[in-house]
Amino acid sequence: MADLGVKIHELQLKNPVMLASGTCGFAEEINDFYDVSQLGGIFLKGTTPRNRDGNLYPRMAETPSGMLNAVGLQNKGIDFFIENIYPRIKDYNTPLIVNVNGSTVEEYIEVTEKVNELDKIPAIELNISCPNVKEGGMAFGVTCPGAEAVTREVRKAYKKTLIVKLSPNVTDVSEIARAVEGQGADSVSLVNTFVGMAIDAETRRPLLSTVTGGLSGPAIKPIALRMVWQVAKAVKIPVIGIGGIMNTADAIEFLLAGASAVQVGTALFKDPLIPLQIIKGINEYLEKYKMESVKQIIGGLQM
Amino acid sequence: MGKKLVSDFLVTENIALNKTNFLIRLASDIKLPSISPGQFVNIDINKSNEIFLRRPFSVFEVDYTNNLLSIIVKILGRGSKKLTEIQPGEKLSLIYPLGKHFTIPDKKDKILAVGGGSGLAPMLFLARESGLPPENVDIVIGARSVADLVDVDSYRKYGNIQFTTEDGSTGTKGFVTDHHLLKNEMGKYDKVYACGPDAMMKAVSSMAKKAGVFCEVSLENLMACGFGVCLCCIEPTVKGNLCVCTEGPVFNINDLKWQI
Ligand SMILES: Cc1cc2nc3c(=O)[nH]c(=O)nc-3n(C[C@H](O)[C@H](O)[C@H](O)COP(=O)(O)OP(=O)(O)OC[C@H]3O[C@@H](n4cnc5c(N)ncnc54)[C@H](O)[C@@H]3O)c2cc1C
Numbered sequence: 204m205a206d207l208g209v210k211i212h213e214l215q216l217k218n219p220v221m222l223a224s225g226t227c228g229f230a231e232e233i234n235d236f237y238d239v240s241q242l243g244g245i246f247l248k249g250t251t252p253r254n255r256d257g258n259l260y261p262r263m264a265e266t267p268s269g270m271l272n273a274v275g276l277q278n279k280g281i282d283f284f285i286e287n288i289y290p291r292i293k294d295y296n297t298p299l300i301v302n303v304n305g306s307t308v309e310e311y312i313e314v315t316e317k318v319n320e321l322d323k324i325p326a327i328e329l330n331i332s333c334p335n336v337k338e339g340g341m342a343f344g345v346t347c348p349g350a351e352a353v354t355r356e357v358r359k360a361y362k363k364t365l366i367v368k369l370s371p372n373v374t375d376v377s378e379i380a381r382a383v384e385g386q387g388a389d390s391v392s393l394v395n396t397f398v399g400m401a402i403d404a405e406t407r408r409p410l411l412s413t414v415t416g417g418l419s420g421p422a423i424k425p426i427a428l429r430m431v432w433q434v435a436k437a438v439k440i441p442v443i444g445i446g447g448i449m450n451t452a453d454a455i456e457f458l459l460a461g462a463s464a465v466q467v468g469t470a471l472f473k474d475p476l477i478p479l480q481i482i483k484g485i486n487e488y489l490e491k492y493k494m495e496s497v498k499q500i501i502g503g504l505q506m
Numbered sequence: 507m508g509k510k511l512v513s514d515f516l517v518t519e520n521i522a523l524n525k526t527n528f529l530i531r532l533a534s535d536i537k538l539p540s541i542s543p544g545q546f547v548n549i550d551i552n553k554s555n556e557i558f559l560r561r562p563f564s565v566f567e568v569d570y571t572n573n574l575l576s577i578i579v580k581i582l583g584r585g586s587k588k589l590t591e592i593q594p595g596e597k598l599s600l601i602y603p604l605g606k607h608f609t610i611p612d613k614k615d616k617i618l619a620v621g622g623g624s625g626l627a628p629m630l631f632l633a634r635e636s637g638l639p640p641e642n643v644d645i646v647i648g649a650r651s652v653a654d655l656v657d658v659d660s661y662r663k664y665g666n667i668q669f670t671t672e673d674g675s676t677g678t679k680g681f682v683t684d685h686h687l688l689k690n691e692m693g694k695y696d697k698v699y700a701c702g703p704d705a706m707m708k709a710v711s712s713m714a715k716k717a718g719v720f721c722e723v724s725l726e727n728l729m730a731c732g733f734g735v736c737l738c739c740i741e742p743t744v745k746g747n748l749c750v751c752t753e754g755p756v757f758n759i760n761d762l763k764w765q766i
């Protein structure tokens with residue numbers, strides 16, 4: 204067995220394969236299939252200060268090699284999480300990371316301060332890239348001043364590992380990555396979904412209640428991979444690669460492009476066991492190339 | 507929440523029930539967990555790369571002795587069409603068992619099960635599993651025309667099966683709600699169940715509500731995951747937006763926000 208351990212700032216992961224926020228609920232739903240302690244980490248469903256009902260149905264449209272979603276951060280709020288969900292999941296033996304959301308900087312801080320008190324949450328992922336909410340969300344993530352402002356304030360309120368999740372809906376993602384690094388982010392994760400839309404030609408209506416939504420799945424992988432590669436070159440902090448990862452080869456490509464770890468998202472809908480297959484697959488890959496540690500392939504792209 | 511599985515099933519039979527409905531029987535090499543009427547499976551239609559997400563189908567029959575599970579697939583769009591082209595000997599990956607089941611009737615209940623379109627399978631499964639004498643079980647099946655109906659004779663031993671067709675080609679002419687059991691006798695039932703097109707379920711619900719009868723419906727909202735993680739399948743309810751795949755697909759009509 205090769206050494207699959209990686210580190211994201213102070214966060215020690217037993218392997219680089221984690222689950223993406225919004226695609227694995229609050230971990231319990233995946234634990235219904237297998238023991239989640241086998242995973243590198245789990246990014247929990249996006250959480251806001253108070254209950255959000257999310258967008259109207261329909262919220263989903265299938266696309267060639269992927270899907271559009273317009274969930275709109277439906278969640279019961281951070282207090283509900285702390286009182287009802289956290290006690291049930293806190294002893295899962297894998298890092299659980301809260302995906303922090305808000306409409307204003309104050310709201311991001313409100314959630315962050317509460318998460319800071321939770322012993323068993325070693326890190327937060329600051330979501331400044333949700334395309335499905337009217338206020339906040341992606342609005343912060345598409346300009347350098349916006350991204351800097353939230354990161355700076357949240358950094359002051361948070362002592363543990365701070366990961367900032369970047370939007371791909373920008374001209375130059377490495378510029379945003381550098382901006383948040385400058386404000387004290389410990390890591391960046393990318394990408395969130397791409398803004399897209401779908402129309403039903405027969406009814407001449409949009410397929411999503413919100414007209415536009417976020418595209419995920421294999422359809423976005425090549426673009427996500429390019430962005431991860433660009434960002435990994437631009438910053439010194441560890442990068443977490445996300446976007447259309449369906450199998451071992453996809454995950455290894457992200458690691459080669461410079462990601463220290465990856466998140467599997469939409470693939471879980473197809474098969475929640477895929478992350479376990481990827482963990483096994485990475486080990487086989489390392490053994491095949493006689494490498495002792497997964498760190499040897501991180502950023503190992505040969506030009 | 508209970509344990510869930512992802513595993514490959516072998517297609518043992520694919521029988522055309524009529525032009526658009528197919529009965530697909532699947533064999534598992536692992537022991538099947540207990541599955542109740544209203545629960546569903548989410549199937550990977552791996553015959554086509556274009557069909558990215560799985561498709562949900564209600565369980566129709568379970569044979570625990572031989573570890574067989576069957577579904578009835580009605581062709582609606584691309585995925586269901588591909589699925590009906592599957593051949594015995596091929597494999598399908600299923601995620602199961604999913605969702606909550608119908609409230610199983612009490613010993614002396616009189617029940618009415620109303621099915622239309624793709625909603626037939628769970629209604630027949632319920633009739634069979636209800637454990638009630640057949641005289642306590644009325645089943646009304648609605649279709650556009652006789653050609654859209656499937657042969658359900660083998661289910662007559664579980665209940666009194668009646669048909670309605672929109673063109674009057676068999677049974678009562680009109681919609682299920684035109685059948686005298688619904689129009690005149692709704693009040694005699696302890697429990698009413700419905701599964702099928704939205705308009706049909708709403709009409710049945712409205713009659714049950716007026717008669718003050720317990721009524722459950724099984725919703726078919728669009729799903730991405732089927733096991734409660736994506737929050738795409740939500741239905742507005744008196745308890746807020748709930749996932750149809752985990753909190754349903756079976757709902758009591760009093761919990762829904764339907765204008766009925
Ligand atoms: C819990 C549950 C149980 C179900 N049980 C059965 C069953 O036992 N037998 C059966 O035949 N079908 C059942 N369905 C419906 C079945 O899942 C859909 O018919 C199927 O997903 C359609 O896929 P498609 O690729 O053929 O259609 P697509 O090509 O994806 O879509 C074709 C058209 O159908 C509509 N559509 C797609 N999915 C659904 C859906 N879930 N409900 C309503 N309209 C839809 C689309 O909006 C589009 O207009 C069930 C659905 C759910 C949620």
Ligand SMILES: Cc1cc2nc3c(=O)[nH]c(=O)nc-3n(C[C@H](O)[C@H](O)[C@H](O)COP(=O)(O)O)c2cc1C
Nearest residue numbers: 223224225249272330394395419420446447468469
């Ligand atoms: C249904 C759905 C819900 C999502 N919800 C969130 C969320 O709450 N917070 C977040 O940061 N990202 C969310 N995402 C984005 C994913 O975490 C991920 O960044 C994106 O889907 C790309 O990865 P993938 O192609 O592997 O899915 C969501 C994605 C989907 C498909």
Ligand code: FES
Nearest residue numbers: 732734736737751
């Ligand atoms: S289909 Fe994903 S939560 Fe119901």
